[in-house]
Amino acid sequence: MSGSLRSTVSVAEQVLTKLPDYVNDIDVSPDGRRVVACSVSGDMCIVEEDGSVRFLKAHEGDVVHAKWSSSGQFVASCGIDGALRIWDRGGSLVNESQHNGWATGLAWRADVDEVAAGIGRRAVRLLANRMNPVTHVELKTTIESLAWSNDGRHLFAGHYGGVSVFQGAPKPVKVFPWKGAPLTVTASPDGRWVVSGNQDASLHVWKFSSGSELQMTGFATKVLLVAWRRDSLRLANASMNEISEWDFSGKGPKGSKPIGMLGHSNRIVGLGYAPTHPDLLGSVAADGSACLWRPVKSGNSLVHTHGTQHVFSSMRWSPTELRMVCGTSTGDVVSISFNEGAGE
Amino acid sequence: MVVMSSNDGKVPVTVVTGFLGSGKTTLINYILSENHGKRIAVIENEFGEVGIDDALVIDAEEEIFEMNNGCICCTVRGDLIRILGTLMKRRDKFDYILVETTGLADPAPVAQTFFVDDEIRAQLRLDAIVTVVDAKHLSLHLFEEKEEGVENEALEQIAFADRILVNKTDLVSEEEVAVVESHLRSINASASLVRTHMSKVDLDWILNVGAFNLERVLEVEPTFLEDSEHQHDQSITSVGIEEEGLVDVAKVNDWLGWLLGEKGTDIFRMKGILNVAGSEQRFVFQGVHMLFDGQPDRAWFDGESRVNKMIFIGRNLDRNEIRLKFQQCLVR
Secondary structure, X not given: OOOOOOOOEEEEEEEEEEOOOOEEEEEEOOOOOXXXXXXXXXXEEEEOOOOOEEEEEOOOOOEEEEEEOOOOOEEEEEEOOOEEEEEEOOOOEEEEEEOOOOXXXXXXXXXXXXXXXXXXXXXXXXXXXXXXXXXXXXXXXOEEEEEEXXXXXXXXXXXXXXXXXXXXXXXXXXXXXXXXXXXXXXXXXXXXXXXXXXXXXXXXXXEOOOOOEEEEOOOOOOOOEEEEOOOOOEEEEEEOOEEEEEEOOOOXXXXXXXXXXXXXXXOEEEEEEEOOEEEEEXXXXXXXXXEEEOOOOOOOOEEEEEEOOOOEEEEEEOOOOOEEEEEEOOOEEEEEEEEEOOOO | OOOOOOOOOXXXXXXXXXOOOOOHHHHHHHHHHOOOOOOEEEEEOXXXXXXXXXXXXXXXXXXXXXXXXXXXXXXXXXXXXXXXXXXXHOHHHOOEEXXXXXXXXXXXXXXXXXXXXXXXXXXXXXXXXEEEEEOOOHHHHHXXXXXXXOOOHHHHHHHOOOEEEEEOHHHOOHHHHHHHHHHHXXXXXXXXXXXXXXXXXXXXXXXXXXXXXXXXXXXXXXXXXXXXXXXXXXXXXXXXXXXXOOEOHHHHHHHHHHHHHHHOOOXXXXXXXXXXXXXXXXXXXXXEOOXXXXXXXXXXXXXXXXXXXXXXXXXXXXXXXXXXXXXXXXXX
16 A cells, blocks of 8 residues: 555444443454454454454453464453453463552554553563563552563553663663653554653653653643654644644754644544554544644645544554544444545 | 532442541441442552452552642642552443542542543542541540641541541540531531441441532531631631621632632632622532632522621631621622
């Protein structure tokens, strides 16, 4: 598929299945053929390419996250029951680790089938093919978010008070201290930057090598959604109904103004660059709108808006086509495909 | 300005505070066991069993998020944000939320969470802060010597309260209860008090009372203590101002802005009704630390005494200074 999209876009929308309640998280397998979604009801479902669905009671209470491994062989889930679980594609339990506290911040390594979750104040790592988990030292505050570096060497844990960086050892090898509450942490694909979205409506940025930092403030609400473009040159974040894109080329965004994008009328709940069209950004919101953007400094960045009756709660792109899968507040799992139209 | 009072379709939340052993858990159990027809979620900060069917009870470990800007009013409770966040996703199944804090909890971050966190503010409303005090042991907690800089949480829990249950009255004499009540009123003159045994109280008195609704500001007539007779050796007191005259709205805005800037850390709660020059409507306001909300309210009734009434509850408040500054806001 080409990396450009003409301005005429047709959209195909389909409800794939329904979970009993609010969809907390959703993901598409690396081959684009399967979808996993999880709910506050404790249920998880795996939707096959042929439309068949396997439902699992994955956790007691909310399943907070569910994600495919990069090999596509496994699904991991974590829940407020303090459990981190690995399942095979058929929905059989492969491995699990149980702790006290809520499990959140689920993140698979890109290079091996190893998954991490923050359970209370600990980062716990679990391999698909080895029974014993690695449990890191307890931090002083609860982990809100985890992210791996692309090469799998570093695990970043965002928690009140900063970002701790783990390698193999139980203790953090590095801490980026900051008196604030990171809610989501990300590492740029090239490993240069660590960025957190925060409770106090800000983004905090650290340069990984030097630890030098900067902060972007003034967003309308706390920042829960942050996404990197594949080339690490752009970062987008959402706050309430507005998206900002920052230029991380050269020395980074210090002193620069972001590209602002307004198209939704309610809280944005899903944000990401399309893997098949890296210059396109997708977003969905609680108002039922799904938007495609091509961020430009001057002029209109909006490529297409698709309105639906859903109250979206989560979104992920398919790695293989221009297709979003979305969860909703009522449990629907919805597929939205964007297709190039017949002409300008 | 933070809008603290809008409540369209929002799920009400009652925060129950009080020292360990005062009767908080007994009150929660009593609420849950009464036939009120509500489906209630309880968030507990102290580990305990509440074995009531149909109620979800979640344990939380207190975690305070202070923000980089150092502003005290941005300090919120991370544990509550997480738990309330997940409760709201299935909000159809709950129509009331009770938050039971630990005996040592600072009520300010708990209250501020409902105004500062945007997702919570959009879906929930803080209904009231209910504080349970143990009539027999209150004075022990109130006059406990603390190291410098260490807060006396018992005092703060009383200062933040909208409703105070004077519990365990069966264990003390009438005279002792009267002394306890006098202590409570000198700290917080705007809260309503009720004497209870085993935390048994009319639920309409503590649930859905709308204490943070601007329309109900000063619904409870504050007991304005003018003299020093009731003053105790405590740093937290109530200062009530009652003045006739027309207020210059620009001046009063400047003054309140100055007051919160200078003393917002020390002012825990404030409420007031103003008689604004050029307006036939009452102007009502309230605040928690530096979070402030105010708006024109109903028209003054015919024959109603148009008196400005304000109450400030806080630490080291200078009554004379506050009164003098307010008087300078009156139209000459």
